[in-house]
Amino acid sequence: MSLYDYDLIVVGAGHAGIEACLVGARLGLKTLMVTTNTDRIGYMSCNPSIGGLAKGHMVREIDVLGGEMGLAADATCIQFKRLNSRKGPAVRGSRVQSDKHKYSAFMKKALQNEKHLAVLQGEVKKVLLNGKTCEGVVLQDGSEIRSKAVVLTTGTFLNGVMHVGMTQTPGGRIGDQASHGLSDQLLEAGFEVKRLKTGTPARLHKDSIDWSKTIPQFGDDRFYPFSFKSPHAYQLDQIACYLSRTTEKTHEIIRNNLHLSPMYCGIIEGVGPRYCPSIEDKVVRFADRDSHQTFLEPEGLDSDLIYLQGISTSLPLEVQDQFLRTIPGLENVQVVRYGYAVEYDYFEPTQIWHRLETRPIQRLFLAGQINGTSGYEEAAAQGFVAGINAAHAILNRPEFVLNRDQAYIGVLIDDLVTKGTREPYRMFTSRAEHRLVLREDNTIDRLADLSIKIGLHGAEAVDLLNDLRQRRQDLHEKLQNTKIYPNAETQEKLLSLKTSPLLKSVSYEELLRRAEVDSQSLASLGFDIDLDPNVCEPVEIQVKYAGYIKKQNELIEQTRRLEGLILPDHISYSDIKGLSTEETEKLSRIRPRTLGQAQRISGVNPSAIQAIMIYLKSRRLAGEELPLGKQSK
């Protein structure tokens, strides 16, 4: 009988927990999920949607790497939009609105399908520690479950407190208990624990809304599923969302009741997200605006509940009733669940390695809101990375770290562990300095090799990945190698496409560079083109934006050498001559993984990088060949 009950324990069943569990189980580890409420697996506690700008990118990355989120979102999509479709290819983002109950059910089924995975309802009070190593968890009843690694994905539940008006209730989400004990134990073990705040709007009964006063908003006709494995057709009926706006009256009521808002009378200490302010915040900070838009989003095909996007609040119930009824369409609204704010513990993420293992305690991994992030996609991305790294630690495989020029997931984690965060961290495209090459369309090109190496996909999916890449390559080569000649028929067709006639023969690639020409027009010119959007779109983008992509790649090249220089874990910065006190302190605390990351730490000067280089070279500590010249001796 083994010393361990399980290989891997994942605490939490949210978007991070699910991905972590699935990775463990799919890599053959005996995995246990512990959650306080098995009815809330994969639950969308806030808005019923997946994706969006920069977030959609991460969902695709998770999908190519072998995660579940994309498949679940595709299968439960009831409205799809490609955002920024008129902008450049790098900043287009996919977003689906999901039927949240079907989404939950999809995830539950995915978990059930894994034979190595068990799910247990219970509350984890502590982690089992053997010195500086985590060896399992202790439940509420005192029972111990032993494992080789633990992933914590506790969301908003650690010391969670919900606020409505002046009332505070312990809990991480309406209807669910908070978790106590774990934070205190880790605080004692030397972790820095801080508070954050987030909020959610009211849920309304759909029959109490006068829809005629709202403006319907429809999704796109064309579906670009997140997963390369999903069919290109919608799997469920598609619905509309509805637009309405707050009024002067709404704002007046909110202003008159600010003294009852826990945000405004100092009760809430945690920092909330600036990109997702409560309606109180909007009214106060943007006093000159007389109206704010709100989208009414159905929570599902069979659900009676409407999510009121943009109006999160923690005002008292009667004030919520009052101000909601001043919004056109909501004059007689019936609130099913009121909005509230929640405060919770997070661990300053500069305490974890890129592999999401904590520095103070080995074999303990953190993912999701516990690291100070916000959003389902950010959580799932970390859950996935924590899952792989926990599994790799158990299986004695190398750590899995994505670079900033490889994936948004790499940007996310590097930002967290390098800079820490003071507000709930959300991904934006502007956080990615190499965003022109981190596109949704080239996710497969960026990550397929890595994914196949990780080995989460079945043979069929691997074939599909290879097939897509091969077809893209074939098409690109064919465009380069096939010429179009200026005969009468061609010129006439070109004119009908509103583009100038040819002066001499050119390759189809050259022709495709023209703004007026796209894949469809090439087809109409008689070019035999693979019109599968997973093939022709990425190739078209690669051709049309080649100049920008080249420029971005040059910038990446300039940073790559420092990024490739791994700093040994045990390096002692106080031994390095030439570092200032501030630099020594910061480098020792954050312990950068590469020289590139060291350079991104605020307060670390270029001269410090040189000092470290000389130190490494003189002691021959560098993980690989140094960038300059030959290694001496």
Add this chain to the structure above:
Amino acid sequence: MLQRDKDTICAVSTPQGHGGISVIRVSGPRALDVSRALCRFLPKNPESHKAYFGTLTTKDQQVEIDEVLALPFLGSKSFTGEEVVEISCHGNPILVQWILKELVTSGARLAERGEFTYRAFMNGKLDLVQAESVLSMIESQTQQSAQQSLRQLKGGLSEVVENIENELTWCLAHLEASIDFSQEGIEIVSSDELKLRLSKIKTSVDDLMKSYTAGRILREGLQIALAGVPNVGKSSLLNSLMGEEKAIVTDVPGTTRDLVEGAFILGGVRVLLSDTAGLREAQDKVEKIGIQKSLLRQKEADYILFAFDVSREFSEEEAKILEAYPTDKVFLIGNKLDLIGGDTQKATQILKKSPSLSNFFSRIANPEQFFKERVFFVSTFDKKSVDSLRNALSKHVEMSQIEDQTLIMQTRHFENLVKVEALIRAARELVSQDSSAEFIALELKQALILIQEILGKRFDDQIMDRVFKEFCIGK
């Protein structure tokens, strides 16, 4: 931050200051190319370790800068183990700065402190003991880096650069908001407005590059303006300083109607001294033009010598004129000391207690120091008093303009401005082509990083901070 080890770098490798010869070292993969851009006399394939003599010109070959010796070290047979060209020129600090600036324009960048030695070590040209001495050099640089900012430069320069930073951040915040928050129904900047703002930024950058002092002083000389109300003896002061009768001296107020210019050498620098028309309500047209010209000249001047008559009370009118000048440009020259018996102490007391000057002194951080360094009492009949003024001025010119750190920083700034200008131009072109925001942002973000380097700041999250401040965002 970019990978900098592959750059071609340049710096003076002889001690700073006035010497007979200065040696400028250029090292890196493009050392020869960069040097040849200025030293056209260098053959395409020069011999290693052989000195070539010729005239070094500006990159555009419009101006001959100096006669120099250029000594290429090819392959890895050099101090740094890289391709190196050593240029020996005449030992005038401003000349050296000019050549460095031209090298930067041609694609080199200024070396960090200790960087040549650092490269030598990395290329196996030095041993560990020598390397340790490099580290201490780097350390001293780190300690200084906090001060390496524009604050050290004089005048309103830092304000101008901060304005550029501010404008760039504005443009980027709007561009980024239009990408990441396109669903929020927020106002997005129009391409006309963006173009306008970028053009303004470009003008500011162009102006900054033109004002690049080291080069300008060498080309045009240092500008010193003599100012003061009529009949305080400006013209005779000018004559004494220059040692020749240039201005017309009479005792009728308003005699100097035009700018009188004279050039002389002060602290190794050519100085253009201009006597400006006495400032007072002008009676006739010719005088009016003279006064307008002199106001303009005083605005452009590097220094303003404000002359007054010590035998008279410092008047409200004089104080009012003084108010208009930046205090760091002003020298107060009390003339006609002979009229009060040459008593400097008495003159000082009167000046300190003058009620009309209290406002001016309150603008000065350290009045004691100002009195020591910027206030002089002279009599044009007493050659010694004029000489001591001239010596003090000369010292000041040397201290402030040739002080090594300032010049080096200026060249660094210039280096960045050259790149910023190109990036802004590219961005404006993209706006005209109706490119998507992320492409424009790519150019502007690089420009912002360079501008912040000048300000001694580091690129961080300020664009998003600005977005959240200005736009109401959030679902």
